[in-house]
Amino acid sequence: MLRTFILFCLLFMSGSLFADSYGGEIVDAKYNYRSYSDSSYLFTIGHVQNNGEYSLENVTIEVQFFNKNGEVIDVANKFLYGTTIAPKEKAVFKVQTLAAHEKELYASQKVRILDAKQDKPCNKRDPKEKSGFISELIGMMLPIIIFFAIFIFLMRKYQGKGSGQERLINLMDSQVELIKKQNGELSKIADAITKKNNK
Numbered sequence: 001m002l003r004t005f006i007l008f009c010l011l012f013m014s015g016s017l018f019a020d021s022y023g024g025e026i027v028d029a030k031y032n033y034r035s036y037s038d039s040s041y042l043f044t045i046g047h048v049q050n051n052g053e054y055s056l057e058n059v060t061i062e063v064q065f066f067n068k069n070g071e072v073i074d075v076a077n078k079f080l081y082g083t084t085i086a087p088k089e090k091a092v093f094k095v096q097t098l099a100a101h102e103k104e105l106y107a108s109q110k111v112r113i114l115d116a117k118q119d120k121p122c123n124k125r126d127p128k129e130k131s132g133f134i135s136e137l138i139g140m141m142l143p144i145i146i147f148f149a150i151f152i153f154l155m156r157k158y159q160g161k162g163s164g165q166e167r168l169i170n171l172m173d174s175q176v177e178l179i180k181k182q183n184g185e186l187s188k189i190a191d192a193i194t195k196k197n198n199k
Contacts, residue, residue: 022052022056022113022116022118023050023051023052023053023054023056023118024048024049024050024051024052024056024059024085024113024116025048025049025051025113026046026047026048026049026061026111026112026113027046027047027048027049027090028046028047029044029045029046029047029063029109029111030044030045030046031043031044031045031063031065031106031109032044032045033099033103033106035103039098039099040098040099040102040103041096041097041098041099042063042065042074042076042095042096042097042098042099042106043094043095043096044063044076044094044095044096044109044111045092045093045094045095046092046093046111047090047091047092047093048061048080048085048090048091048093048113049090050085050086050087050088050089050090051087051088052087052118053087054087054118054119054120054121055084055085055086055087055118055119056084056085056116056117056118056119057083057084057085057116057117057118057119058079058080058081058115058116058117059079059080059083059085059091059093059113059115059116060077060078060079060080060113060114060115060116061077061078061079061080061093061095061111061112061113061114062075062076062077062111062112062113062114063075063076063077063078063095063097063109063110063111064109064110064111065106065108065109066106066107066108066109066110067105067106067107068107073100073101073105073106074097074099074100074101074106076095076096076097077095077114078093078094078095080093084119095111
């Protein structure tokens with residue numbers, strides 16, 4: 001009973017839709033078995049439908065083949081190199097592989113998108129990425145802001161009224177005035193000596 005149910009499910013899924021997280025799905029997938037003189041091949045043909053809002057690139061398709069008991073007996077992969085699928089568009093694909101068994105052993109297949117790349121524009125950021133970027137920016141700017149805040153605080157402290165820098169400037173000004181007075185006294189003494197020698 002269980003085997004019959006599994007077989008029914010596999011036959012129902014054969015050639016049906018298989019959605020994935022990339023915004024794409026496989027549609028109209030059919031396979032064919034061809035025997036030649038020296039070997040046999042499996043051919044799977046279908047479409048990749050892009051239901052997302054971004055273009056799909058570098059799509060990798062996986063095809064699994066099952067027997068009547070629902071067991072995987074063969075597998076094949078196809079990389080759609082250089083194929084870009086625009087949103088709401090579809091692209092045809094063909095997966096060809098050398099058959100590992102006789103035709104009678106193949107009962108159904110399952111086709112899915114194994115991997116793909118979404119061509120997201122740079123100006124459209126995910127809200128999580130945007131919040132992470134803002135947090136990272138704040139973390140980078142915070143040390144600089146703190147440094148400038150400390151620098152401004154120290155400048156105001158040492159340049160304010162009654163600060164050590166102001167006292168030093170006042171001391172230098174008083175020394176300059178004292179030197180001017182001494183130079184004036186010395187000039188008077190020199191003039192007096194000059195007049196005395198001229199008499």
